[in-house]
Amino acid sequence: MSGLPISRRGLLAGSALLLASTALPAIGRAQTPKKGGRLIVAADSEPRNLNPAIVASNGVFFISSKVVETLAEASFDGKDGLQPRLALSWEGSADGRSVTFKLRDGVKWHDGKPFTSADVAFSALQVWKPLQNLGRTVFKDLEAVDTPDKLTAVFKFAKPTPFQLIRNALPALSSVVPKHVYEMGKIEDNPANNAPVGTGPFKFAEYKAGQYYRLARNDAYWDKDEPYLDEIVYQVLPDRTSAAAALEAEEIQLAAFSAVPLADLDRISKVPGLKVITKGYEGLTYQLVVEINHRRKELADLKVRQAIAHAIDKDFVVKTIFLGYAATATGPVPKNDPQFYTADVPIYPFDVAKANELLDEAGYKRADDGKRFALKLLPAPYFNETKQFGDYLRQALAVIGIDAQIVNNDSAAHMKAVYTDHAFDLAVGPPVFRGDPAISTTILVQSGIPDGVPFSNQGGYKNADLDALIAKASETLDTSARTGLYKEFQKMVAADLPLINVAEWSFISVARDTVGNIANNPRWAVSNWADTFLAG
Amino acid sequence: MKRLHRFFQTPEAIAGALILALLVAIALAAPLLFPGDPQAIAGPALLPPLQNWSLPLGTDRLGRDVLAELFHGARTSLAVGLAAAAAALLVGAVVGTLAGFAGGLIDEVLMRITDAFQTVPSFLLALAFVSIVGPSLGVVIAAIALGAWTGPARVARAEVLSIRERDYVAGARVIGMHPLEIAFREVLPNALPPVLALSSVIVAAAILTEAALSFLGLGDPNRVTWGGMIAEGRTVLRTAPLLSIVPGIALVLTVLGVYLAGEGVVESTAVRRSLS
Numbered sequence: 001m002s003g004l005p006i007s008r009r010g011l012l013a014g015s016a017l018l019l020a021s022t023a024l025p026a027i028g029r030a031q032t033p034k035k036g037g038r039l040i041v042a043a044d045s046e047p048r049n050l051n052p053a054i055v056a057s058n059g060v061f062f063i064s065s066k067v068v069e070t071l072a073e074a075s076f077d078g079k080d081g082l083q084p085r086l087a088l089s090w091e092g093s094a095d096g097r098s099v100t101f102k103l104r105d106g107v108k109w110h111d112g113k114p115f116t117s118a119d120v121a122f123s124a125l126q127v128w129k130p131l132q133n134l135g136r137t138v139f140k141d142l143e144a145v146d147t148p149d150k151l152t153a154v155f156k157f158a159k160p161t162p163f164q165l166i167r168n169a170l171p172a173l174s175s176v177v178p179k180h181v182y183e184m185g186k187i188e189d190n191p192a193n194n195a196p197v198g199t200g201p202f203k204f205a206e207y208k209a210g211q212y213y214r215l216a217r218n219d220a221y222w223d224k225d226e227p228y229l230d231e232i233v234y235q236v237l238p239d240r241t242s243a244a245a246a247l248e249a250e251e252i253q254l255a256a257f258s259a260v261p262l263a264d265l266d267r268i269s270k271v272p273g274l275k276v277i278t279k280g281y282e283g284l285t286y287q288l289v290v291e292i293n294h295r296r297k298e299l300a301d302l303k304v305r306q307a308i309a310h311a312i313d314k315d316f317v318v319k320t321i322f323l324g325y326a327a328t329a330t331g332p333v334p335k336n337d338p339q340f341y342t343a344d345v346p347i348y349p350f351d352v353a354k355a356n357e358l359l360d361e362a363g364y365k366r367a368d369d370g371k372r373f374a375l376k377l378l379p380a381p382y383f384n385e386t387k388q389f390g391d392y393l394r395q396a397l398a399v400i401g402i403d404a405q406i407v408n409n410d411s412a413a414h415m416k417a418v419y420t421d422h423a424f425d426l427a428v429g430p431p432v433f434r435g436d437p438a439i440s441t442t443i444l445v446q447s448g449i450p451d452g453v454p455f456s457n458q459g460g461y462k463n464a465d466l467d468a469l470i471a472k473a474s475e476t477l478d479t480s481a482r483t484g485l486y487k488e489f490q491k492m493v494a495a496d497l498p499l500i501n502v503a504e505w506s507f508i509s510v511a512r513d514t515v516g517n518i519a520n521n522p523r524w525a526v527s528n529w530a531d532t533f534l535a536g
Numbered sequence: 537m538k539r540l541h542r543f544f545q546t547p548e549a550i551a552g553a554l555i556l557a558l559l560v561a562i563a564l565a566a567p568l569l570f571p572g573d574p575q576a577i578a579g580p581a582l583l584p585p586l587q588n589w590s591l592p593l594g595t596d597r598l599g600r601d602v603l604a605e606l607f608h609g610a611r612t613s614l615a616v617g618l619a620a621a622a623a624a625l626l627v628g629a630v631v632g633t634l635a636g637f638a639g640g641l642i643d644e645v646l647m648r649i650t651d652a653f654q655t656v657p658s659f660l661l662a663l664a665f666v667s668i669v670g671p672s673l674g675v676v677i678a679a680i681a682l683g684a685w686t687g688p689a690r691v692a693r694a695e696v697l698s699i700r701e702r703d704y705v706a707g708a709r710v711i712g713m714h715p716l717e718i719a720f721r722e723v724l725p726n727a728l729p730p731v732l733a734l735s736s737v738i739v740a741a742a743i744l745t746e747a748a749l750s751f752l753g754l755g756d757p758n759r760v761t762w763g764g765m766i767a768e769g770r771t772v773l774r775t776a777p778l779l780s781i782v783p784g785i786a787l788v789l790t791v792l793g794v795y796l797a798g799e800g801v802v803e804s805t806a807v808r809r810s811l812s
Contacts, residue, residue: 241770241771241773244774261771261772263582263597263771263772263775263776264772264774264775266775267774267775320581320597320598320599321597321598381753384771388597388598391575391598392577392598394575394758395573395575395576395577395598398573398576405758406757406758407670407757408671408753408754408757410667
């Protein structure tokens, strides 16, 4: 055997190479949509309430946006950054008191009943306005929804409401739920909240707690060619390190929302058959924010807040904690927002000497042990990065003589401690910018918000000028005037620091290269995946 | 002296004692060798070990000195282990002595309470306690002691049951000593040696429990703990495995050292007993 020039192993290797080379064109061709297949994705949390009309959050959308559709979806190249879903067109009146939606014809709910304007009216008035976490603000002046025919819904507002705001709110806030399912009994207790019924390309099939969610193809979807997939299975993998291993073992085909830790991306991008995708989250920018409790007398002093801002090395945060997958922030609107962002705001470069000087000026001299005062710091437990930033912030504050003691909580206890009990001095939070400051950004600094509203100003900050500006912007109909007011808003927030914006980041998807049509809209992970397909 | 001599006769005991001595030295030297905050950012993030001699074990994800964290972590581990074991032994000895000496209804009640605690897995108990009260060093110690005092209590009671029938106890009764005084001044000291023999097991278990709690994020977040280091290293397990392995090895060595030294003590006392 040893005398033979061709060993068995060599022959096998050679034939494998041959096979691989003939397979190459097949891989190239495979990127045309193909029907069928089961897509298995990693899910890192198990939301109990899956009704996106009530809980407008990405954790819920990730699963239920495939089942329950919105009036419109975000788009890279559509007009005003939108593409039609349940609504075909939308038109605002000049006085800002009404918006007319023309709805799609021939859409059926998963239980076979037809979708009509009555469902839209019901969702808007009974769910979005009174119950939805974000809709409460945006639709607060919605008075009535007229339904002149089955395919027209006219939103009537008591006060002029900017059409720009309604438009920007459509992708996240306008999930339409079926009236005939929800009209009996209390909407919050409806069983459909746990097994949603919608018009989307996938039907909710099954949920096994701690194991998986299964969605099945909706054969009666309004787009006759879609969806391509037969099934989507959300494999619950709460352990973040297991997602990468599961991808490599081909147990799952997609891990969205940075389920693969950032530190692993460099390695995983070199694994054959896997691709790292940074696109598809442009409309879901998270902001790393230091929330401040202004009830603490030290923190009520602007100089102390400025000192803290100067003590944070934003470049270090982006480079070390986010490994470059983030951008430094200048204010409450992220840099990647095409409509509202302005760079013309006061900035706080990393400057320890300046921070120390400001604290001395404010009258908080270092004691003999080098410390000025102690604070309670509550990092939000939702992301590795928020926890790590908590550890970093503690060290950064120690350098300027502020002794921050970290208090760790689980998600529920953190929510309660920060947003209901106000038992914090500083907190690290990840609010989301949703394409318009009026949706979820102004409430971070506005006063008069009841206790217990998550991701809102619960730090007791009150600034009459800022409140007036927010109120004025909310009634300004002219798009450019409104945009101008929000630029002013960014300046005021950056100058008075009701909170400190540190960085902006989005997510990373890792997928097998057989998964097609990934990241083709700015909210891809939370869009309906009707055109997603599996090749090969 | 003789006992000490006997203790050092077995190689296990010597190894155990050496490891423990090293550990105590590390714990005591930590604030001298690494003054200041061990969690301070000391260099670039994820520096591999043996690259920079001022940071011999490299740095973690935030650029903190791993060696400094390791040294300071030894303090936490030892402090928690010793304090939790001391608390467990104290509570266990007192409860066991009371139950054994008093007998009757008090015995019944105390031993049923002990049973109740023993039926709940001690780690679960600690987990529940810390998540309700909130993580801090004192709470973690109390939580671990909560699940560890039952063993000493049972051993102490068994020992007391035999001692209380001895003549000198009867003598103490005759001269009119208060029963509590007899229990704690005459009986307990004589019942202690077998209870103390449990200490190595308890210390080892306490160190492991503390590490497990920290690993789950229920340790004191303002202190360096080995469990916490392992948990943090886990996110970069594939790219920087040493961040988890190094504190893991420290943990294994510590538990091994405590266990071996404990065995040595038990053996040397056993020899003494058989001699006498």
